[in-house]
Amino acid sequence: MAYRKLSEQVQELSNPQRSDAFVKQFREAVREGRFDATFLTERFTMPKTFSRRGAEGSYQRDTRDMLFDVTPEFEAWFADTNEALASTRRSGNVKPTAENISAGLVDFKALAEETRRKMQASYEKGQALGKSRSRTSAGGGTTTRSRSKN
Incomplete structure (x- = not known):
């Protein structure tokens, strides 16, 4: 059995700015029983950079790391999820500039x-x-x- 950390898997995303959405979908898939994972004691910093409205600068968020079993089901799920997150997300209204x-x-x-x-x-x-x-x-x-x- 091959195990991998969530922090390692996040690095393989084609669009790192969507890492928060990936982690959310990953946890939902674990909750639904699509694949097995467990929380680890350490935390990792997601590659996405956030900016505060009306303030200068940006920041990054930390989240708990998880260890999961790499199965063919996971590989298929990751390929689909990564492809969906790589494309542009739902766009809001584009300003008519x-x-x-x-x-x-x-x-x-x-x-x-x-x-x-x-x-x-x-x-x-x-x-x-x-x-x-x-x-x-x-x-x-x-x-x-x-x-x-x-």
Whole structure:
């Protein structure tokens, strides 16, 4: 039986910035019984670097190391998981900057159509607001009450 440490396996990831996701999936697979592993007393530093919002610099996280049995089932699982993590992760909304539009990350035609719809909706809202104001002031006007002097 060949045993390997989780810290050694993390070094074989093709995208080390996804090491936190790999460790999470690894532990989930152990919990589900896909392969056997045990916690070790030592810890290791994951290769992923994190950055704090609104602060300078970056940091890395430590996690408990595990020892697991390298089986053909594990090798197949690792190949699939590594391939999935190597590809770009779910992307959030890409900001419509000039660089992103030029690079083709954002569809210019779709953005132009969305802008056109927003401008038209804004224009129609303004027109409706103007019409509603002209209707209320045309009929009513201001009235003055006369006071009787006794």
